[in-house]
Amino acid sequence: MGDTVDLDQFSDWMRRYAGVIHDNAPLLTELDSAIGDADHGSNMDRGMTAVVDALDVGEFTSPADLFKKVGMTLVSSVGGASGPLYGTFFLRFGGKLGAGPVDAEGLGVALHAGVDGIVQRGKAAVGDKTMLDAWVPAVEAYDAAASSGVGAALTAAAEAAAQGRDSATPLVAHRGRASYLGERSAGHQDPGATSTVLLLETAAETLG
Amino acid sequence: MGDTVDLDQFSDWMRRYAGVIHDNAPLLTELDSAIGDADHGSNMDRGMTAVVDALDVGEFTSPADLFKKVGMTLVSSVGGASGPLYGTFFLRFGGKLGAGPVDAEGLGVALHAGVDGIVQRGKAAVGDKTMLDAWVPAVEAYDAAASSGVGAALTAAAEAAAQGRDSATPLVAHRGRASYLGERSAGHQDPGATSTVLLLETAAETLG
Amino acid sequence: MKKLINDPADVVAEALVGMEAAHGDRLRIDYEHKVIYRKDAPRQGKVGLISGGGSGHEPLHGGYVGPGMLDAACCGEVFTSPVPDQLLAATTEVDGGAGVLHIVKNYTGDVMNFEMAAELAAAESAVEVRSVVVDDDVAVQDSLYTAGRRGVGTTVILEKLVGAAAESGRSLDEVAALADRVNAAGRSMGLALTSCTVPAAGKPTFELGEDEMELGIGIHGEPGRKRVPLASAREAAQLLVDPILTDLPYGTGDSVIAMVNGMGGTPLIELYLMYGEVHRLLEQAGIGIARCLVGNYITSLEMAGCSVTLVKADDEFVDLWDAPVNTPGLRWGA
Amino acid sequence: MKKLINDPADVVAEALVGMEAAHGDRLRIDYEHKVIYRKDAPRQGKVGLISGGGSGHEPLHGGYVGPGMLDAACCGEVFTSPVPDQLLAATTEVDGGAGVLHIVKNYTGDVMNFEMAAELAAAESAVEVRSVVVDDDVAVQDSLYTAGRRGVGTTVILEKLVGAAAESGRSLDEVAALADRVNAAGRSMGLALTSCTVPAAGKPTFELGEDEMELGIGIHGEPGRKRVPLASAREAAQLLVDPILTDLPYGTGDSVIAMVNGMGGTPLIELYLMYGEVHRLLEQAGIGIARCLVGNYITSLEMAGCSVTLVKADDEFVDLWDAPVNTPGLRWGA
Ligand SMILES: Nc1ncnc2c1ncn2[C@@H]1O[C@H](COP(=O)(O)OP(=O)(O)O)[C@@H](O)[C@H]1O
Ligand SMILES: Nc1ncnc2c1ncn2[C@@H]1O[C@H](COP(=O)(O)OP(=O)(O)O)[C@@H](O)[C@H]1O
Ligand SMILES: [Mg+2]
Ligand SMILES: [Mg+2]
Ligand SMILES: [Mg+2]
Ligand SMILES: [Mg+2]
Missing domain, CATH: 3.30.1180.20 (Dihydroxyacetone kinase; domain 2)
Incomplete structure (x- = not known):
């Protein structure tokens, strides 16, 4: 299929995600309380609020512009582990987008670049019980479904992310704060994987 | 009546009181928690334990001797308000006792001297919601019943002390830590008046 | 109760062990009387400064013993004023010939125990003793017919200011007068x-x-x-x-x-x-x-x-x- | 939640107001970047020392800014590492020509944010930056395949020792090597x-x-x-x-x-x-x-x-x- 995603849809994605994060901040903080330091919800909420503020005042002529701003804003406002990771994701993601609308293939390239950025920045791998356990199966599922169009590919990605998130729950963490808990981290859902699933679900709703 | 109290009985009084205080320490501390600093039980228990230790090792030839030791021991081991007050009581009380057994009249003189000591040391008056609210009516009742003998007089004193303690409960404290609470001290039973009632009840049991 | 202690009865004594282990270069402890001394006390010619009170207010008072502040702190049980024996021992020990100031927080128990110690010092020794009773807590109504205001935060500042004055060689009269002025302020x-x-x-x-x-x-x-x-x-x-x-x-x-x-x-x-x-x-x-x-x-x-x-x-x-x-x-x- | 705060979102910023009010003689605050500076920073020729991390660990790090210790502390939100902008601003500000050492506690977030700041400093300025990552917590098993040990108490002692070394004029190389030795010990x-x-x-x-x-x-x-x-x-x-x-x-x-x-x-x-x-x-x-x-x-x-x-x-x-x-x-x- 030849469907594409344009600047307005990307912008809508970010605004909708900000609302989703705000609504889910207590859940994310609750998850982070069990195996972290009880701030993932407030971190992401602070970051996405700053993103919306930036979108409100900024003028963006291309998706590349938009996501550069999103990435920089997250890096500059979130802190913690998730700030550099999500920030790097959007900076790299935007770096692969051009000035005009993007098709399913182009979006896939951008997603890959973003996830590679997370790996480079955080040096984690699948199975370490981090957001990568959602991201990596998500991009694989996206690739497999890309020929069916953006909507179908993103839906597949979001579902795979959710499965990845859940499959990481029984694991013992090796990266991030949860790793300090050792065996006690097993059985808890990872907060960053959870916010990743929300991001991809929102993408499927807004970009599809 | 011509009954008298001898050294052994006095000594027995102190030992029995130590046991009563130990059993009632949680109650006294509980009362002191409401309007004070939660230590009257442990203060009195520490003091009377020290008194029993002193009686165990000491040789006493007269009630005067015995109560000098009791008073000094309380002063040296209790601290807080109750240490100087009970200590002074026993020092003055013992100061009025001679070498031999004492009769009801002599015991009354000693009690008066002890209570005068509390007043001098603590500068409180009846109605200030302190141990004096138990002591003052107690010595008055003792005086009125003294002609019926030690046992009857001490029983009357203990009963009057209990009434005095209870009549102080609705009052607002003017002395001691409870005074810092102002109006909030009303409705609470005074810990020091409570330990005084126990002392006189034990006296009625052991000296009568 | 969740506390880093052993037996509740030993809290004060065991904390003193830690104080000496940590600050033995500057402080020494009389364990029998539970007194924390400035290591070089008594200082000849300097007014001796003693405070004390219940424990549980740390760093007050033991943490304020040392050059420029107190010569001794007498540690009562938690929230219970020290007994006269402790205060008397410290009074005798820190006197360097210039007399001793007792810094007392206004609580019935503290006042009475310090008073008895001062009476004993007068009877048993030649040490000249003065007292200041700190009563700075505006939460409490002051009146002749009550125990008066409690002594709280001003005590810290008073111990510092009076400590400096004593260190500089002021007389007992001057140090006591200064203490009253700090309390009043x-x-x-x-x-x-x-x-x-x-x-x-x-x-x-x-x-x-x-x-x-x-x-x-x-x-x-x-x-x-x-x-x-x-x-x-x-x-x-x-x-x-x-x-x-x-x-x-x-x-x-x-x-x-x-x-x-x-x-x-x-x-x-x-x-x-x-x-x-x-x-x-x-x-x-x-x-x-x-x-x-x-x-x-x-x-x-x-x-x-x-x-x-x-x-x-x-x-x-x-x-x-x-x-x-x-x-x-x-x-x-x- | 029982805390002496106003809005939870303002805790860090408002505590900084209090820091400046209390220590304005020695410290100054960049409120935009939430950085606490030694008042006389940058010191020409002295290696600049920066630490930072989430807030809620006070007195670390802001309480350790001053002569003989840190030049700047970057304050993140409570338990959240600061962002690169803050660290970059501080890095530029405290450089006195002798370079800057970043003192980082080993947490994924802290390490990544400091790393990004160092990358930005290298790209945007001529300031030479080194880092020490403190990882002293024996509760955590160390391994190549994990985030490694956390940085905890040794940070305090390291900031003191390295602070003294920087104050005495040691070079960035020497200061960084010392920091590694302290961490290792x-x-x-x-x-x-x-x-x-x-x-x-x-x-x-x-x-x-x-x-x-x-x-x-x-x-x-x-x-x-x-x-x-x-x-x-x-x-x-x-x-x-x-x-x-x-x-x-x-x-x-x-x-x-x-x-x-x-x-x-x-x-x-x-x-x-x-x-x-x-x-x-x-x-x-x-x-x-x-x-x-x-x-x-x-x-x-x-x-x-x-x-x-x-x-x-x-x-x-x-x-x-x-x-x-x-x-x-x-x-x-x-
Ligand atoms: N090295 C890493 N690589 C990928 N993701 C990571 C890494 N470390 C942590 N994370 C993710 O970050 C999430 C925690 O984010 P957050 O709570 O905002 O930061 P912090 O851990 O600094 O408090 C974790 O749940 C995990 O998914
Ligand atoms: N000035 C006083 N005169 C008589 N009794 C007093 C006076 N002040 C306090 N008390 C008595 O002391 C009791 C408290 O004793 P305790 O708790 O052992 O000492 P503290 O108040 O120092 O903690 C009070 O309940 C009261 O009965
Ligand atoms: Mg967290
Ligand atoms: Mg009490
Ligand atoms: Mg007490
Ligand atoms: Mg955090």
């Missing part, structure tokens, strides 16, 4: 967000709802003058500063030494936030802050809450404040 | 008796029964390695000291700088009691204590509990320790 007010647990009691002294706080507390884990709804830092600062400012002796143009003191369980980040609020209120009232302290200086075990102390300070007080001090709890210029 | 272990509440979260991070404690905690209110029955001070000291002693690099005859650190809600009397226990255990192990700290130095908001840090100290370390320092949180010789 100091006012405090405190609040609690939680209670605390006396080790021997084993449970919190009082219970407080999630949306309540106690206003007008002292330093013994006791309930305050009244229970009020939990307030913001801004409102809380007003509740503490207002009753101080309406009390004598502060006014526009005056300068103070200010302390925002934690009760033991409130983190420093909150104390600094409170200090910002207090600073703003004093600025509005036209009162300058010459010097300040922010932290846990006179505590009530692990109670959450804070107190504000203001001591009106002229140049003499500021100079005494700036003089070197070298104690575990306060140190500068040394 | 330091080990810590902590326990918690209670949880704490992140203001934005509004409730305690975890729940703990009356008869339980968390062993092997960090400084972010997080649960520890395991939940164990509440222990006496004596047993608790053993639980903290043993895993340190069995780890490198201590042995009989060695000397250490020791810290018994409160997590924020434990009263000083308990910390001294614990210090007595730790001192006894080290004596038994034949380890001498050259210098020590007892108190709240690196905290986790109002958490009750404590940690033990030992840094093996040779004469050089002891001399650096004794050098003058003048910060709100540590002060001597000045």
